[in-house]
Amino acid sequence: MRLESTQGWGDDTAANSVVFTCSNQKGTDTNAHSGFWGSWTGWTYCPGNSYICGLQVRIESPGGDDTAFNGLRIACCGFPSDNSTAVISTGSIKTGTTTAQTSCLDITNNLQSVGTFIRQWACNTTAASQLLVITSTVTGAFTINAVPSNLCVTALNAGTSDGTRIVxxxxxxxxxQVWAVLPSGAGTYTLQPTHVNNKCLDVSASSTANGAVIQNFALNLPTRSTSGTIQTSTASNRCMDVVANNQAAGTYINQWECNNTGAQKFTITMAGTNAYQITSFGGFCVSIMNASTSSGARIVLATCVAGAKHQLFRASAGYQGGVALSPLHATGMCIDVNGASSSLGAVMQIYACNGGKAQALKLTLPA
Incomplete structure (x- = not known):
């Protein structure tokens, strides 16, 4: 919703644009504001970790100053702490080894017990062995459960190597046991385990045969990433910066004047459903120091660790069209410029999400 302040002339329209987005991402979507007339002023935001749950507008008939929208109320609600409003889907999961997609994930011999392997088998809409329940979690990823045992589809022993069986x-x-669901084109999706990076649920050797092994294997789709600077919003021409361009574990990240050097070049890579890994020019991960969850914890470079939540970030809409980044390990915290300072060398930290300019970053997320 774009609201203009009173102009005192012209048609004096108060609410000039309305955009609605429908999604199953439970409030984690990021919408870029663009294409509207006027200045970017007069915005009001729901607090961090909440969402718009109600909207009332007063619409006048044409006349006088011809104002269309003359009043607005927005209700903000907190996200549930449980899964009572989760997105749930029940059915089969087809594999992509045949053009017609006639094979499905299948519980071997429908043995609903711990340790039973998942295999590929010809799809059968009446087969209990292919009935699975997919449920969203509060992080935006999904669990997959067998019916009626309610056992979870799992990477065996949390294995991280190619060939790890699915049971x-x-x-x-x-x-x-938690899977990121990512589109891979033409109505198809990949299932990626969240305990390890760059692995994917896979049919061994792309076999079309009944009984083919279902495993984790190296993701061989094109990497979805973007590269560039990450600007802050405390002043013009301010960027996240690796101090002294020291590309080493433990180096702090501060705010500095944008200069397009290696100290300010970052790669943002999609690592799951609304989960992003940020790496420096030297290949180190942007991390929360010591995996702290406290306000004031510093942003540093660290050796990348597969699946480490203090190195993965969730994106949400920020101040005046910016993007807020929240580490997955610290609910309600956002990357923040200490004190909203515009100074060179200002500390980058995590702080309670508040929708302010200190937490609004300008970057391009991978599509």
């Missing part, structure tokens, strides 16, 4: 196991909520 049923008691649900624990651990990352090897």
């Amino acid at each position: 049923l196991d008691t649900c624990t909520g651990k990352p090897n």
Whole structure:
């Protein structure tokens, strides 16, 4: 919703644009504001970790100053702490080894017990062995459960190597039972385990045969990433900067004048459903120091660790069209310029999300 302040002349329209987005991402979508007339002023935001749950507008008939929208109320609600409003889908999961997609994930012999392997088998709409429940989690990723046992589809022993088998196991909520669902084109999707980077649910050797092994294997789709600077919003021409361009674990990241050097070049890579890894020019991961969850914890470079939540970030809409980045390990925290300072060398930290300019970053996320 774009609101203009009173102009005192012309048609004096108060609300000039309305954009609605429908999604199953539970509020984690990022919308870029563009294409509207006028200045970027008069914005109001719901607090961090909340969403717009109600909207009322007063619409006048044409006449006088011809104002269309003359009043506005927005209600903000907090996200649930449980999964009671999760997106749930029940059915089969088809594999892509045949053009017609006639094969499905299948519980071997429908043995609904811990340790049973998942295999590929010809799709059968009446087969209980192919009935799976996919449920969204509060992070935006998904669990996959067998029916009626409710056991979880799991990467065996949290294995990270190619060839790790996929089995049923008691649900624990651990990352090897939580899957990122990412589009791969033409109505198809990949299932990527969240306990390891760059792996994907895979049919061994792309076999079309009944009984083919289902495993984790190296993701061989094009990497979805973007590269460039990450600007802050405390003043014009300010960027996230690796101090002294020291590309080494432990180096702080501060705010500095944008200069397009290696100290300010970052690569943002999609690592799951609304989860992003940020690496420096030297190949180190942007991290929260010591995986701290406290306000004031510094932003540093660190050796990348597969699946480390303090090195993965969720994106949401920020101040005046910017993007707020929240580390997955620290609910309600955002990357922040200490004190909203415009000074060179201002500390980059995490701080309670507040929708302010200190937390609004200008960057390009991979599509």
